[in-house]
Amino acid sequence: MRSGRVLAALAAAVLTAAGCGGGDDGAAASTAEASPGGPTGTVTVFAAASLTDVFTDLGQRLEDDHDGLTVQFNFAGSSALATQLTQGAPADVFASANGTQMAVVTDAGLADGEPAVFTANVLQIAVPAGNPAGVTGLADFGREDLTLAVCAPEVPCGAAAEDVFAAAGVTARPDTQEEDVRAALTKVELGEVDAALVYATDVVAAGDAVEGIAFPEAEDAVTDYPLCTLAAAPNPDGARAFVDLVRSAEGQQALEAAGFRAP
Amino acid sequence: MRRERTPAPLLVPATLAVAFLVLPLAGLLVRTPWTQLGTLLTAPGVGQALRLSLLSATLATAVSVVLGVPLAWVLARSRARGRAVLRALVTVPLVLPPVVGGVALFLVLGRQGIVGSWLAGTTGVTIPFTTAAVVIAETFVAMPFLVISVEGALRAADARYEDAAATLGADRWTTFRRVTLPLVAPGVAAGAVLCWARALGEFGATITFAGNFPGTTQTMPLAVYLALQRDPQAAIVLSLVLLLVSVATLLLLRDRWLGRGGAAG
Structure with a gap:
């Protein structure tokens, strides 16, 4: 527990240092209006890995708005998080990248x-900057001459990939089935694969090294992200504050900027 | 070897160590779904992943022995300057997170890598996402275990035998082959076992550099990790299979190489 707090403090220090460029003015303004009776202590958020950037940003904003509040994250695959929660890991909020793993927790x-x-x-289809292999659509995943990555069928992005391939009638010929979507994206960033099937948000997060190609069949596998506070939350006030921020107009705007879409 | 009663100050921590190392294994055994064992074991892909694991770990060990024993000799015996730096460098894979090792391998051997792009340009061969990539990733992570082990054996070996061989007119290569190598054979065997075990369990560098595809690059640890995402029970069974096969192999080799109840392992 103690080492957890130290880690959280360290993480907060790093985040503050990293984020000091843009946030100073806003932080000063919102600290002034923070209510004295607001949530304090540490909020622990277990969130799907695809939420890493946007949740880190929202957590920073929440800390700026509430003196004495620290938001600590555990980002990992939703199924790993669900396993940790059912094994008794203490957390306040769980944000899953799919309904199945949320059901594990609610059940x-x-x-x-x-x-x-x-x-x-x-x-979306992620290709290295400049799209050297000239990938145009989902049908290219059937090409033998390209080096292609998809997610393994065991993980959510792989299940979604199977759905879109089935809907499009494409027999995919991947060279590797990656253990998660970030691993697939890393291979695009390194230029080691010609294309990978990842989420729209991953393409945004990857910046200039990666280009995204939207394709119509993606509508056959829209992934909903559910969120809940946990019954055994050590910090229920903080948990509610975080969930409220995520669902507020401000939170939704941040999510859209990161490539997510409204539910 | 002399055998004696274990003194109490050693016995207590030794017992704790055994408990610490063996209890997680007992935990696996307790949670094993014995009734579904048959179905889970015969599931498609299990035999394939196991075969690939054994093959790639064995090849990685062979490469490690061929390259690592000479390296250990250089570290232990040569007069080359900068040996301390060299030793630190070659043990880097021990402390490097394996996933980082995988990315590093991409940067050298990937199709955009320093050597890899030249290879792809001249021969059309690309290494990532092949079984060869699995062997390379495992060798990268596991070879330092062999090198450290053999270097230790070389340092502990009595150099006077080598001096005697030289006095009797053997050149340095003959001395190495006929005197040094037999002298440190138990150390080489122990290092090879360690190296093989590490290669067999290798996950991070393999999944990064070789990717994951059933039949070509999906080894048992990768299969276990992915099974854990969907079906934890299947993951436990797979882990158990890997464990049993590796322990059985090690026991068998121990008998072969070192004689029954051999002391030098």
């Missing part, structure tokens, strides 16, 4: 109330 009686879908994601 175990760990959620406080009904989870709500707060955002959604669709697949």
Whole structure:
């Protein structure tokens, strides 16, 4: 527990240092209006890896708005997080990248109330900058001469990939089935694959090294993201504050900027 | 070797160590779904992943022995300057997170890599996402275990035998082959076992550099990790299979190489 706090403090220090460029003015303004009775302490958020950038940003904003509040994140694959939660890991909020893993948590009686879908994601084709292999659409995933990555069928982005391939009638010939979407994206960034099927948000997060190609069949596998506070939350006030921020107009705007779409 | 009663100050921590190392294994055994064992074991892909694991770990060990034993000799015996720096450098894979090792391999051997792009340009051969990439990733991570082990054996070996061989007119290569190598054979065997075990369990560098595809690059640890995403029970069974096969192999080799109940392992 103690080392957890130290880690959280360290993480907060790093985030503050990293984010000091743009946030100073806003932080000063919002600290002034922060209510004295607001949430304090540490909020622990277990969130799907695809939420890393936008949740880190929102957590920073929440800390700026509430003196004495620290937001600590555990970003990982949704199924790993669900396993950790059912094994008793202490957390206040769980944001899953799919309904199945949320169901694991609600079925175990760990959620406080009904989870709500707060955002959604669709697949995109990620290609290295400049698209050297000239990939144009989903049909290119059937080409033998390209080096292609998809997610493994065991993980959510792989299941979604199977859905769009089935809908499009494409027999995919991937060279590798990646263990998660970031691993697939890394291979695009390194230029080691010609294309990978990842989420639209991953393409945004990757910046200039990666280009995204939207394709119509993606509508057949829209991934909803549910979110809940946990019944055994050590910091229920902080948990509510974080969930409220995510669902507010400000939170939704941040999500859209990161490539997510409204649910 | 002399055998004696274990003194109490050693016995207590030794017992704790055994408990610490063996209890997680017992945990696996307790949670194994014995009734579904048959179905889970015969699931498609299990035998394939196991075969690939054993093959690639064995090849990685062979490469490690061929390259690592000479390196260990250089570290232990040569008069070359900068040996301390060299030793630190070659043990880097021990401390490097394996996933980082995988990315590093891309930067050298990937199709955009320093050597890899030249290879792809001249021969059309690309290494990533092939079984060869699995062997390379495993060798990268596991070879330092062999090098450290053999270097230790070389340092502990009595150099007077080598001096005697030289006095009797053997050149340095003959001395190495006929005197040094037999002298440190138990150390080489122990290092090879360590190296093989590490290669067999290798995950991070393999999944990064070789990717994951059933039949070509999906080894048992990768299969276990992915099974864990969907079906934890299947993952436990797969882990158990990997464990049993590796322990059985090690016991078998121990008998072969070192004689029954051999002391030098």
